[in-house]
Amino acid sequence: MSLTRILVADDEESMRWVLSKALKRKGFSVDLAIDGRQALAMIQDNSYDLAILDIKMPGISGLDLLDKVREQKKELLVVIMTAEASMKNAVEAMKRGAYDYITKPFDLDVIDAIIEKVARAREVAGQVTMLKQELKDRYQVEKNIIGNSPAMREVYKTIGKVAVSDVTVLVQGESGTGKELVARAVHFNSGRLGKPFVAINCAAIPKELLESELFGSEKGAFTGAVERKLGKFEQANQGTLFLDEIGDMPLDLQAKILRVLQEREVTRTGGNQSIPVDVRIVAATNQELMEKVRQKEFREDLFYRLNVVPINLVPLRERREDIPQLVQYFLNRVCTEMDVPTKQCSDEAMTVLTGHSWPGNVRELENAIKRAVILSNDQLLTGDDFSGLEPVSGVEPAGSKDASLEVIVDGKLRACLKGIEQLEKGEIHSMVLEQVERPLIRIILEKTRWNQVKAADILGINRNTLRKKISELGIELKRD
Numbered sequence: 371m372s373l374t375r376i377l378v379a380d381d382e383e384s385m386r387w388v389l390s391k392a393l394k395r396k397g398f399s400v401d402l403a404i405d406g407r408q409a410l411a412m413i414q415d416n417s418y419d420l421a422i423l424d425i426k427m428p429g430i431s432g433l434d435l436l437d438k439v440r441e442q443k444k445e446l447l448v449v450i451m452t453a454e455a456s457m458k459n460a461v462e463a464m465k466r467g468a469y470d471y472i473t474k475p476f477d478l479d480v481i482d483a484i485i486e487k488v489a490r491a492r493e494v495a496g497q498v499t500m501l502k503q504e505l506k507d508r509y510q511v512e513k514n515i516i517g518n519s520p521a522m523r524e525v526y527k528t529i530g531k532v533a534v535s536d537v538t539v540l541v542q543g544e545s546g547t548g549k550e551l552v553a554r555a556v557h558f559n560s561g562r563l564g565k566p567f568v569a570i571n572c573a574a575i576p577k578e579l580l581e582s583e584l585f586g587s588e589k590g591a592f593t594g595a596v597e598r599k600l601g602k603f604e605q606a607n608q609g610t611l612f613l614d615e616i617g618d619m620p621l622d623l624q625a626k627i628l629r630v631l632q633e634r635e636v637t638r639t640g641g642n643q644s645i646p647v648d649v650r651i652v653a654a655t656n657q658e659l660m661e662k663v664r665q666k667e668f669r670e671d672l673f674y675r676l677n678v679v680p681i682n683l684v685p686l687r688e689r690r691e692d693i694p695q696l697v698q699y700f701l702n703r704v705c706t707e708m709d710v711p712t713k714q715c716s717d718e719a720m721t722v723l724t725g726h727s728w729p730g731n732v733r734e735l736e737n738a739i740k741r742a743v744i745l746s747n748d749q750l751l752t753g754d755d756f757s758g759l760e761p762v763s764g765v766e767p768a769g770s771k772d773a774s775l776e777v778i779v780d781g782k783l784r785a786c787l788k789g790i791e792q793l794e795k796g797e798i799h800s801m802v803l804e805q806v807e808r809p810l811i812r813i814i815l816e817k818t819r820w821n822q823v824k825a826a827d828i829l830g831i832n833r834n835t836l837r838k839k840i841s842e843l844g845i846e847l848k849r850d
């Protein structure tokens with residue numbers, strides 16, 4: 371986005387001549403207008419990058435022209451030339467939205483300097499727009515956080531709701547469930563996009579260092595503090611500070627954090643000056659923070675300060691319906707990154723993946739896919755490529771959190787429907803439903819000792835419906 375087209379408007383011919391010559395020599399394309407009216411017409415008909423307007427022209431003055439430009443061509447930058455070095459005119463020009471002003475007579479260097487400044491500003495503006503778009507793309511919730519389970523949909527809703535405000539968010543979930551991903555999504559969907567997102571892992575930094583990492587330190591605050599250091603709060607100013615593993619924050623520091631959150635200012639270690647900070651906090655933990663509060667290991671007041679809006683990330687084993695989508699996503703991503711054609715998962719492999727208990731959650735799944743893609747020479751990944759994973763064995767006892775009926779059925783169905791081409795048109799739906807319905811009714815009848823009234827009650831269907839189904843499904847009635 372470089373600067374190319376410039377309009378010069380001045381009723382003084384010598385001025386037009388000088389400017390035009392100087393600018394053309396620099397390689398710009400220059401148009402000239404002899405008064406305000408002509409300048410306005412040219413501005414409306416062309417797209418200039420910069421207009422240099424004399425303040426005093428017959429017809430429309432430079433300032434009136436400036437007003438019109440601000441209304442009609444917002445992106446056009448205007449430099450106003452004034453004859454007398456009057457402060458009033460200069461102030462007026464800037465107030466009405468001029469980019470800069472120059473007083474006549476001027477040295478051509480002044481023009482050069484302004485043009486350079488404009489060019490740089492435009493370049494930066496262009497880069498910022500691009501960067502913002504890029505960041506937005508990277509962190510568009512729908513593109514980067516995968517999963518369509520009710521639990522995840524709830525998460526997206528909350529991200530959307532909290533993004534516009536500055537409320538503090540506490541993200542809780544087991545390791546690898548995507549807490550950092552969610553924290554970033556909150557930031558990159560907020561008005562603080564384009565401002566820093568600063569993360570600090572409270573568990574990874576030794577206790578003695580954590581304080582100065584967070585709040586900064588003055589030169590000489592302690593041995594080794596050879597220069598002033600900005601803390602994470604200051605680094606994150608106007609942006610978002612992600613306090614990761616907040617559950618591991620030592621109690622004395624918890625008190626300090628609380629004070630910063632209340633007073634919105636920090637004091638560097640070894641300093642005595644309060645520095646105001648404007649920071650949005652997103653905290654995360656994989657521990658039961660409320661339990662830590664009960665154990666007096668985490669300050670209750672801080673907990674409530676942080677937990678203004680909680681986002682709870684459910685373990686992957688409790689939202690297995692997200693697994694196929696995640697698998698596809700990681701296959702695409704990993705293969706693209708490695709620059710190999712996208713591999714696919716066989717049905718059998720998918721059964722293994724949906725059946726695994728994923729103690730390491732999404733991160734573990736991501737790593738499993740990476741490993742399989744790297745190690746396998748085939749286009750199609752099979753169950754063997756995931757043999758390191760523990761499958762869920764057989765049918766789980768009722769009430770088990772580890773595998774829902776749906777997952778088991780999903781796995782079995784995939785296996786059964788392998789030869790799908792051989793099935794007759796239109797018979798799958800009723801065939802599958804029959805095979806699920808028949809055992810269901812038989813089991814309930816057995817449990818109620820073949821009492822059809824009770825069974826219908828438990829099943830929640832009408833007695834006549836049950837009778838009809840028994841005969842249609844060919845269920846053999848028994849009596850104990």
Ligand SMILES: Nc1ncnc2c1ncn2[C@@H]1O[C@H](COP(=O)(O)OP(=O)(O)OP(=O)(O)O)[C@@H](O)[C@H]1O
Pocket residue numbers: 514515516517543544545546547548549550551552656732733736
């Ligand atoms: N829903 C998801 N969709 C896509 N990728 C995900 C999802 N959840 C997690 N990931 C990916 O899994 C990995 C782990 O996620 P993240 O680092 O956010 O987890 P975490 O909860 O912060 O884990 P820990 O507690 O171990 O720090 C990352 O590579 C992340 O991109």
Ligand SMILES: [Mg+2]
Pocket residue numbers: 549550614
């Ligand atoms: Mg994390």
